[in-house]
Amino acid sequence: MTDLTKTPTDSVPGEPMVRAEGVRKSYGLVEVLKGIDLEVRPREVFCLIGPSGSGKSTFLRCINHLEKINGGLLSVDGELVGYRRKGDRLYELRDREVALKRRDIGMVFQRFNLFPHMTAIENVIEAPVQVKGESKADARERGMALLERVGLSDKAKSYPSQLSGGQQQRVAIARALAMKPKLMLFDEPTSALDPELVGEVLDVMRGLAEEGMTMIVVTHEMGFAREVGDALVFMDGGVVVESGNPREVLTNPQHERTRSFLSKVL
Amino acid sequence: MNHSDQGEAHPGRPETLKAVPVRHPGRWAGAVVVAVLAAMLLHALIFNPAFQWDVVNTYLFDSSIVHGLGVTLELTALSMIMGVAGGIILAVMRLSPNPLLSGTAWFYIWVFRGTPVLVQLVFWNFMGALWPKLSIGIPFGPEFWSESTNTLIPVFTAALLGLGLNEAAYMAEIVRGGIQSVDEGQTEAAHALGMSRFATMRRIILPQAMRVIIPPTGNETISMLKTTSLVSVIALEELFRAGQNIYSRTFQTIPLLITVSLWYLFLTSVLTIGQYYVERYYARGTTRTLPPTPMQRVRRMFAGKPTPKADHDVVPGLEGGGHV
Numbered sequence: 001m002t003d004l005t006k007t008p009t010d011s012v013p014g015e016p017m018v019r020a021e022g023v024r025k026s027y028g029l030v031e032v033l034k035g036i037d038l039e040v041r042p043r044e045v046f047c048l049i050g051p052s053g054s055g056k057s058t059f060l061r062c063i064n065h066l067e068k069i070n071g072g073l074l075s076v077d078g079e080l081v082g083y084r085r086k087g088d089r090l091y092e093l094r095d096r097e098v099a100l101k102r103r104d105i106g107m108v109f110q111r112f113n114l115f116p117h118m119t120a121i122e123n124v125i126e127a128p129v130q131v132k133g134e135s136k137a138d139a140r141e142r143g144m145a146l147l148e149r150v151g152l153s154d155k156a157k158s159y160p161s162q163l164s165g166g167q168q169q170r171v172a173i174a175r176a177l178a179m180k181p182k183l184m185l186f187d188e189p190t191s192a193l194d195p196e197l198v199g200e201v202l203d204v205m206r207g208l209a210e211e212g213m214t215m216i217v218v219t220h221e222m223g224f225a226r227e228v229g230d231a232l233v234f235m236d237g238g239v240v241v242e243s244g245n246p247r248e249v250l251t252n253p254q255h256e257r258t259r260s261f262l263s264k265v266l
Numbered sequence: 267m268n269h270s271d272q273g274e275a276h277p278g279r280p281e282t283l284k285a286v287p288v289r290h291p292g293r294w295a296g297a298v299v300v301a302v303l304a305a306m307l308l309h310a311l312i313f314n315p316a317f318q319w320d321v322v323n324t325y326l327f328d329s330s331i332v333h334g335l336g337v338t339l340e341l342t343a344l345s346m347i348m349g350v351a352g353g354i355i356l357a358v359m360r361l362s363p364n365p366l367l368s369g370t371a372w373f374y375i376w377v378f379r380g381t382p383v384l385v386q387l388v389f390w391n392f393m394g395a396l397w398p399k400l401s402i403g404i405p406f407g408p409e410f411w412s413e414s415t416n417t418l419i420p421v422f423t424a425a426l427l428g429l430g431l432n433e434a435a436y437m438a439e440i441v442r443g444g445i446q447s448v449d450e451g452q453t454e455a456a457h458a459l460g461m462s463r464f465a466t467m468r469r470i471i472l473p474q475a476m477r478v479i480i481p482p483t484g485n486e487t488i489s490m491l492k493t494t495s496l497v498s499v500i501a502l503e504e505l506f507r508a509g510q511n512i513y514s515r516t517f518q519t520i521p522l523l524i525t526v527s528l529w530y531l532f533l534t535s536v537l538t539i540g541q542y543y544v545e546r547y548y549a550r551g552t553t554r555t556l557p558p559t560p561m562q563r564v565r566r567m568f569a570g571k572p573t574p575k576a577d578h579d580v581v582p583g584l585e586g587g588g589h590v
Contacts (some may be wrong), residue, residue, distance in 0.1 A: 066454055095463055103460035113455035117473050117548075127459035130469060172455075179459060 015078050017042045017183055017214045018063060024071035025058055032058050034238040035072065040231070043212045047225040047246060050235035051261060056218045059235070060185050063216065064105045065098050076105065076183060103131060106176030110188040112168040114160040120147060120171045121156040124178050131179070139178070146174040150204050166197030170204055177208075184208065186217040222266055226250050234258045321521035325512060326528065334508025335529055341425060341494045341504060346487050348430030353437025358467060360442055371438065378435035384496050387428035391500040393419055425497040433490060440482045444475030476548040484541035488534045505529055 018040040025033040032055045040046045048056040061067040062074060065082040074081045082098060083090040093101075114123050124146055125139035134142075147153045150170040160168050169189055176184060186205065190198040202224050209215060209228050219225060225232055225246045232246035234253075242249060242258045250266070253259045311317060325331055359371035378386070394415040401412030419427070448471050456466040495506035503511065509526040513519045546556060558566065 064458055066457065099457070099460045099462050101460075102458060105458070107455075107458035109451060109455060111451055113449075113451035115452065115455070115470055115474075126469065127461060130465050131460045131462075175459070 015042075016040055017044070017077055018046075018216065019075050020059075020072065021074075022072035023059065023062065023069050023074050025055075025062060025067060025069050032238050033062070033069070036235075036238075036240055038233060038240060038243065040214065040216060042214050044214055044230045045209045045228050046214075046216045047229040047232045048216065048218045048235060049220070049222070049225065049232065049261075050241075054235040055238040056235045057187050060187050060216060060218050063183075063185060064102050064107055066107075076101070099131075103127075103179055104182050106179060106181035106184040108169070108172050108176055108184070108186045108189045110191050112160070112165070112172045112192070114168055114172055114175070116160050119157050119159055120152060120163070120174075123160070123171055124175045127175070128178050143174070143178055146177055147171070149177075149207075150174045151200070164197060165193045166200045169193065169201045173201075173204055173208075182214065184213055184215045186215060186219070188218050188220065190219070190221055220265060222250060222262075234261065236261070316520060317524065318518060318521040321518050322524050322528070325509075325522060325525045328512070330503075330508045330512065331505070331525060331529070334503055334505040337422075337503060338491065338494050338505040339533070341422075341429065341497065341502075342487065342491045344426055345429035345433055345494075346490055348426065349433025349437045349486070349490070350483065352430065352434025353439075353441045354472070356434060356438035357441035357445060360438065361445060375435045375438055378432050379439075383428065383432045383493065384499065386432055387425060387497060387500055390419065390424040390428045391421065393424070421500055421502050424500060425494075425502050429490065429493065429497070433486065436486060437483070440486070441475065441479055444477075444479035445471055447478045448474045473548075477545075480541070480545050480548055484537065484544070487541075488537050491533055491537065492530060 016039040018038075020036050020038050023033055023036040024031065032053075034055075036055075036059055048060065050056045058067055062069050063076060063081060068082060079101070080090070081101070082093055084093060084097075085091075114120075115126065118126065121140065121143050124143035125134075125136065128134040128139040128142070129136055144153060144156060147156055150173055152167060152170055152174070155163060155167060155171075160171070163171065173189075189205070190201050193201065198221070202221065205215070205217070205224070206228050217224075217229075229246035231243065232249050233243040234241045234249065234255075234257075236257050242253060242255045249258065250262065253262055312319070356371045356374060359367040360375070362368050397415055399412050400415050400418055401409040403409035403411070445467075452470055452474065453466055456470045461469070494504055497504060498507035498510060501507070506526055509522040513522040516522075543559070546559070549556065
């Protein structure tokens with residue numbers, strides 16, 4: 001069934017949603033990304049795996065400019081991230097322009113980062129009302145539909161501290177979706193959850209994938225990558241070691257480092 | 267294991283065991299000592315004629331004292347508003363990536379926190395001696411408008427400037443501490459949603475920082491209420507100055523100091539209660555359930571519902587039942 005829904009997306013041609021060419025990032029003298037090249041196609045579920053410190057989360061955060069890259073080119077939907085190109089020069093964008101581009105990119109964090117002083121529904125409608133200027137009534141109506149979709153319509157008036165980790169992460173997904181993003185970034189969305197709560201979050205993500213959302217997922221959930229992923233990249237030491245179809249890479253890794261990593265996590 | 271041992275030692279069912287809470291005999295002994303000391307103090311207060319309680323009573327609602335009280339309240343409120351607003355602006359400036367803004371804020375705080383508020387008050391009052399005229403115009407060029415400094419800064423304004431600008435420097439540090447106590451992930455989440463720096467600060471960071479900012483701000487307000495007595499040196503008739511004016515005429519120094527102190531005590535008590543409720547408001551979302559307020563406790567008591575307290579009767583054996 002999964003293969004049936006995935007086959008057409010694999011062959012979709014056209015502009016990639018995300019394109020990285022030689023992306024570099026360093027903190028002081030430590031280079032954490034040493035030239036990343038990859039492409040994420042529209043409607044694709046793109047999984048990033050690798051040991052901690054491999055640079056996968058940093059790369060994800062570069063995509064919505066939470067981190068500034070030091071070299072290479074990174075573009076989302078054909079537009080450079082954080083810069084404007086004029087001739088052979090790059091001009092850094094102003095905060096306002098960066099914020100404008102971030103509207104289209106949803107992000108879900110490992111530690112949820114819900115706003116603790118707001119209820120679930122207030123979390124969801126905050127950005128549509130504040131950023132897009134939607135009316136509160138409209139935003140609330142859509143927000144309730146989103147909470148319904150992640151299975152939490154009865155928790156709309158709960159504060160994050162009254163919710164379980166899995167529920168908080170589902171609210172966080174609804175909050176990101178409220179901005180109608182064309183790309184969703186997931187930064188280890190289930191790593192901070194109790195094992196029994198992982199499933200409910202993955203179910204929501206699976207649903208999103210089936211609806212055709214473009215997703216980049218940094219994860220340790222190999223089962224999810226195998227089942228839902230369209231493409232998979234294994235990163236280590238700031239470089240892409242291996243990439244390909246998740247089912248192939250996970251069952252038959254070509255590189256020794258991939259093999260030794262997978263032998264520890266599978 | 268322990269439970270089953272006890273169960274064997276006592277033939278009765280283990281559920282009947284009664285847990286005895288820790289006794290505190292030291293507290294009772296201490297309470298007696300404190301009660302005796304309090305009685306001695308009360309006796310000394312009431313029966314020492316030098317306190318002249320009748321004079322205290324006469325002046326407690328004297329019109330000049332009540333007027334001074336009004337000035338004190340007005341001054342406290344206005345200088346705290348100035349302090350909090352200024353403090354937030356300065357704190358945000360100090361945390362700004364713009365070196366001009368953060369440098370200016372640093373300099374301001376350095377000057378206003380580094381000199382005594384009493385000196386600043388006197389300075390503002392003598393501004394006219396420094397610059398007799400204040401004017402608006404082109405720097406080093408022609409003037410469009412000017413006015414005598416003493417007209418522009420009457421004594422109340424001087425007091426307000428002295429207290430408010432000084433307070434802003436202290437509040438800036440309190441607000442900065444509050445802002446920095448908010449998790450970095452909150453800023454990231456707001457930015458990732460496309461919120462601007464300003465919106466993030468106003469909607470996400472400051473409301474959460476409030477929980478950390480409110481308690482010290484309450485202290486600052488209570489402190490400000492008393493610090494306003496310093497403006498008596500620039501001859502503004504607030505509460506303390508009003509008392510002074512009376513006792514310099516009547517030489518009833520002690521009773522008037524008591525009159526004034528009673529008013530300060532009353533006002534700080536009111537502020538403390540206010541602070542309690544403001545803190546509760548900003549604590550929402552951080553704890554699962556808030557404890558009842560004293561008023562709610564009283565109401566619940568009369569309604570006959572017991573206030574939730576720690577359990578006295580522990581029933582051992584119940585939770586370990588599966589092991590027996």
